Amino acid sequence: MLKRIEDWNYYELLAVERTASQDEIWAAYQAALTTYKDGSPALYGLVGEAERALVLDRVHEAFQTLRDPEKRKDYDLALLRHAPYFPAKAPFRRSVGRLEIEDAPPKKGLRARLRRLLVRKP
Numbered sequence: 490m491l492k493r494i495e496d497w498n499y500y501e502l503l504a505v506e507r508t509a510s511q512d513e514i515w516a517a518y519q520a521a522l523t524t525y526k527d528g529s530p531a532l533y534g535l536v537g538e539a540e541r542a543l544v545l546d547r548v549h550e551a552f553q554t555l556r557d558p559e560k561r562k563d564y565d566l567a568l569l570r571h572a573p574y575f576p577a578k579a580p581f582r583r584s585v586g587r588l589e590i591e592d593a594p595p596k597k598g599l600r601a602r603l604r605r606l607l608v609r610k611p
Contacts, residue, residue: 495543502544
């Protein structure tokens with residue numbers, strides 16, 4: 490299923506990573522403008538005039554936001570608030586034939602660690 494243009498975040502729209510530099514964002518902006526300009530052979534017959542105008546508006550909005558460090562910081566925080574939660578994974582170990590999952594070792598409390606340090610075993 491394809492995402493609608495309205496659902497793309499600015500990084501997806503410009504096809505850059507979240508760690509992209511200002512130069513990379515500028516280059517991606519110029520590439521997007523070239524791709525979505527009027528009469529572009531890349532879009533011939535794929536999108537209508539209204540969709541092309543919507544994409545160009547979103548590309549311009551993305552560039553305006555990502556080029557300003559303060560706006561970009563606020564936008565990144567907003568993206569993080571809506572990011573899906575990924576639980577911690579169990580540690581892996583390599584076996585001869587395949588990759589197997591082991592149970593994560595239980596966490597030891599402060600009391601257990603102190604007891605282990607202070608009590609000597611004969």
